[in-house]
Amino acid sequence: MTNSPIFAYAEPEENNGYLLWQVSMRWQLLMNQRLRDVGITLTQFSLLAGLYWLDRRGEVVTQQRLADYANTDKMMTSKVVQTLEGKGLLSRMDNPEDGRAKQLRLTPAGETVLGQANTLVEQVDAAVFQAIQSEANVFNRLMQQLMANMPK
Amino acid sequence: MTNSPIFAYAEPEENNGYLLWQVSMRWQLLMNQRLRDVGITLTQFSLLAGLYWLDRRGEVVTQQRLADYANTDKMMTSKVVQTLEGKGLLSRMDNPEDGRAKQLRLTPAGETVLGQANTLVEQVDAAVFQAIQSEANVFNRLMQQLMANMPK
DNA sequence: TTAATAAAGTAGTCACGACTACTAAATTCA
């Protein structure tokens, strides 16, 4: 081991990127553990939720549109959406207006599961963010600033 | 679609958990893209860095110790550490004091790559967190509070 | 109006990340 230290700080916890990563991983773990009760994963939840939002807006939702909205890549979206179709939570119809595209719709079962899942998601969020409850709006603003200015 | 909305908010961006997840995923993507230049992943970087920290403390580092420190599970750590051994970035010796355990050490090549990687990591962090530069300490405090009070 | 290009979706690879289940070596304690 050489004498010149590689890192500029004394503990990894001083690094905001490291903290962001760690907290997010824990949050995801808690979410996935909780969502197991309704038989879906966090990623599946986010796609179901995205589909719900877009449908609420009155949009015709293709896989690509959903991927753009949920910030997932289209290859992964393709797979997960097929999984969700297999579970009967959404339907994939051929889009009559575009021979390449699929048209996604939540099934009644999908909407039911989404509602149940969201209850669990809200519980986990409440438990996690309770620690900074009084400054939740500050946190939200900072995260939005990060999100909006993310490189590339 | 029923008339009663499932979600309590109008846009997903109002949800702190969702934002945390999205920002973290982007951050990871940027890190992994940048680290490709030195041939390692973010996870590999974090284990090399953890090993460096623990060695600096004078500890004998086993895989389990490293997993605990980096908050990774031991199964994943086992695999990634073998990958890193294959790349010649660390060595895994049998621990003479415990027949079950491996003793990990950074190789000189590992230390070199860690240094190069950390330069890239610092650049990405600087670019990402530039957006909240003046409030970086507020962000750090909030994240530490979340981390310290994470359920379970 | 074709020819070039772009877009929607799929197949398959690699590397996590969480998991169950297992082996073998320590440790504990009855």
Added chain:
DNA sequence: TGAATTTAGTAGTCGTGACTACTTTATTAA
């Protein structure tokens, strides 16, 4: 001390998440 339990590590599965490469269908433009 010998049996029960704990601990370190591995094997293999599932579900992302990013990627390359491909097919098929639209769109654009020469």
